[in-house]
Amino acid sequence: MMDSILVLIGAMLRIATPILFGAMGETLIERAGVLNLGIEGTMLLAAFNGFVAAQLTGSLWIGLLAGALTGVLLCLLMGGLSVTLGLNQHVSGLGITLLASGIALFAFRILYGGATTPPALADSFQPLNPFPNTILTPVFEQHWLTYAALLSVPLVTWLLNRTTFGLRLRSVGENPEAADTAGINVYRMRYQALILGGALMGIGGAFLSLAQLGAFAHGIINGRGWVAIAVVIFGNWQPNRVLAGALLFSGVQALQLRLQAAGVALPYELLLALPYVLVIAAIALVGRNISVPAALLKPYRREG
Amino acid sequence: MPPIIEMRGITKRFGALTANDGIDFSIEPGEIHALLGENGAGKSTLMKILYGLYQPDSGDVRINGQPVRLTSPAEAIANGIGFVSQHFALVPKFTVAENVVLGHEGSRTLHPTAMSTRVMETAASLRLLIDVNAVVGRLSVGEQQRVEILKALYRDCKVLIMDEPTAVLAPGDIAALFDILRVLQGRGMAVIIITHKLDEVFAISQRVTVLRLGKVVGEVRTQDSTPAALAQMMVGRQTVAVARNSDHRRQDAVKLDVRDLRLTDRRGGLRLRGLSLEVRGGEIVGVAGVAGNGQSELVSVLTGMAAPDSGSVTVGGAPLPFRDPKAVSRLKVARIPEDRLKGVIGDLSVQDNLMLESVEGFTRMGHLDRARIRANAEALIRAFQIKAAPTDLARTLSGGNIQKIILARSLGHAPEVVIAAQPTRGLDIGATEYVHQKLLEQKERGAAILLISEDLEEILLLSDRIVVIYEGRIAGTFAAQDARIDQIGALMTGAHPHA
């Protein structure tokens, strides 16, 4: 019993990793006033580019860097469209997701032809195992990136609440006019948030191809970007609560895997859908949300 | 003493409109300088140029004799200029201390206690009473204004610009504000007050610059001038109004009866505290008051946009449903909203805007009757002299013509009651007179008219009776013939509460 709970926790942390990276990135960006629906495609293209870079150079670290850079570039594009040009954030974000996904699939076809089995890395990030052969092994045998994802939560909290950068970032997401009159460059702040957040999203995508799977497949992201956005809302834009949301989601997911493995006669797809339904229910319960950054979705234009 | 700020030949155009036309302006340290003028005279534009929010088309700015180019608020702040806008530039979710240090944190990491202490010290040194750890969104308007002043001082400002600082304040807060300003003045700070209120000019300033239609029409020492002289300068020669309500004889039955309205806002503040009033047919009742004393809430209830906690409204004896704009207009209540851009849909055509409020009269089984819509529009455009074609988009019209759409739509169908909220705000003189004339026509017709306006002049001009609103209730009532400005002013500022 104890064993299976520990295994469950281990699986939960593993599943939570990419969602957590994505959600922390999205939190930073949304707290600055930009809703980035490009996250799904951004994570996909980052997973792909990370994979290709690692394969070409033989270095997982360069792969990771390529993933992060991909995230940064796509978020800069989001910034160009929604911050500089002031275009509708919903449509810009979805457009970026469609564009990035299209590019990933196009490039995949060129590089790997019609390969039916997903190409795999010869060597991928291996899990650390600080407590080998103990009861704790299934919990702590994780990729270092999983530890990094967990660490990113207090880091983002600190950044938002305890640094000048964070104060300014929050101010442009709450009241850009006030930030502007206080002499803060609203555009630059939003771009900085997008760059940081984009790097986190990119790492989240690359985690899947470089560590968890060690391979790339079309469905590698499979809605994790959307889930990241949902847990940000679920978590009221507070990193700690976003973590709780991500763990809730991945916990249910892990449970589902366990039940499936144990041969419980339930359509596993319905269990897969359960966390989505739970998140929708939770968002509905939170309802009209006063913690939403007041300037979210609103492009900033100085009048006159 | 040499001027700390000197602006020379400032010109600023917005499209066809010249907001500032060759303006000269200067202020010395330790001086409180009033910038006086009507709405649209160009006061705010001039000060936004000084604060780096706008760039002048021509002219230059000198600080302590040195020419400077202020291209952003950050540069203005660095040059010792602080700006307290009417719309506070505060982040509601931040604490007072966070708002104050924002942009001038002084270090890369934040140390909340040290931050609070520093802000507290600044506040204490100026005898500003404020809880620096309070969340700004929960503070009163007066307290928020103090946060704004504190912000400017924290940035070491030498010149403080205050844009109509008393417009949103309760009377007690006004006195407190003036005390603060005198303390600042005593420390050698230069304070610019943008205002259109003469009493304030005489209460606090040493010097006054008067603007009219984007030009300087006079610059005098306050003690050398008189209210009459300044008023003359401010409004020019066109003080004689064409439309004026001088026939106060009609006494029809009560058509609008408002009883004991109480309303709490979302933050739990009492906005209406048992407000009652009545308007008879053929009568214009003017609601005078300082902004923020419950006028907006009263208008919201009467136009069907909000429901009070308690109280009742009857129109011609029938109860007025709350939060049902359709039902309100069906009771023949004409509604002129405070913000005309919330009454007209700019991206729809003039003819659609003219029929949307009574759309059921223009449909056959849900299908729009284009011919009737067009005919309606053409008739109203003619009757109300709207300068537009029926198919023009409303947003391409001038403010005056947009207001005419609202007038045509609401007054064109013989209303019983007219709720006119700030009907001439931001309009030029011609359009203003037109609106006044239309309201008087409705009075002649026998409609009951409730006029809510921040413009006391307008209220005095049009009303048969004047009620003064103060802190969510009616503080006093005057018949037009024996209304005295000083008494009204006293009630507006809470001098005789519950009179």
Add this chain to the structure above:
Amino acid sequence: MLNLKIEREPAPLWLRLLIPVIAVVVTFALVSVLILWAGASPFDAVYQLLIHPLTRTSARADILMMATPILLTGVAVAVAFVCGYYNIGAEGQLYAGAIFAAWVGVNAEGLPPVVAIGLMLIAGFLAGMIWALLPALLKSWLSVDEVVTTLLLNSVMLFIVSALLNGPWRDPVSGWPQSPTIALNAQFPVLIARSRVHLGFIIAVVSALSVWWMLARTRFGLELRAIGKNREAAQFLGIPVRRRVLTAALISGGIAGLAGVGEVGGIHYYLIGSLSPGFGYTGIIVATLGALTMPGVMLSALFLALINRGAISANRELDVPVYLSDVIQAALLLVTLAVLLLNRYRIRWGR
């Protein structure tokens, strides 16, 4: 002080007509990088993408066939977007319609074709509405943002489809995860001989025309536009905003459901997990490119279908991956949005 700033003066007509052209040219210029990478000449590719399909009868028919689902999802998305309701859930609503249509179709043995097809359409429309109901209610009752809820429900729907196809509906004959084939009398008639243009195309065009009429000529449509342009003013004018938005969201879902009916009844004749390669999302592109107007939506659906068909030609002739069409469509969306600013901010630039 300046209550009205006219910052959006309409651009001159020639510029407005030129905007789509500029957008297409810029998009192809950007995408030519990918085409070169694939080892083809961009000029050849443009020919294959835009011209070649128009030169052959069968390809022209394919365009109509391919335009069918994205015209329907485009109309669906436009109906919602017009009143400011961001329905991103057309993909899920499409599958909901497909499920109901397949169920009716499978059980339609013996019914006259008119009845069978009519029932499929009604069932599909209802299913789309049902799947759109929850986010619409959450929006109108609790002001819950519809973007995230509709988006998540797309994922949920894919799981439901998968559960159906791997469970009760697994094809008993082949064992594949696909539903049984619908009855012959429930299969949509083909409109053009030796092509796959089916009844769904007429349904799509009729839907677009009906919505056009609704938006332009009915009170409901006018009120939807009013809400989309200025919600507060619409409220002030007595329009029951929440009720109208709810209705529009349901109509949107229903029309998206019809797209699913068309794919089941006119193309595949059974339900499969890969029924839609993202038609719901393409609908967002179609609606946006069409500026939420029905003539625009019809044109952009046809144009995107042309690109889809052209990508197949380009793949065959030049060995450029078909995913090129996905890239072009998304790029076209973003470029068009950016180019449209030429239209809006003229005054700023002039100063």
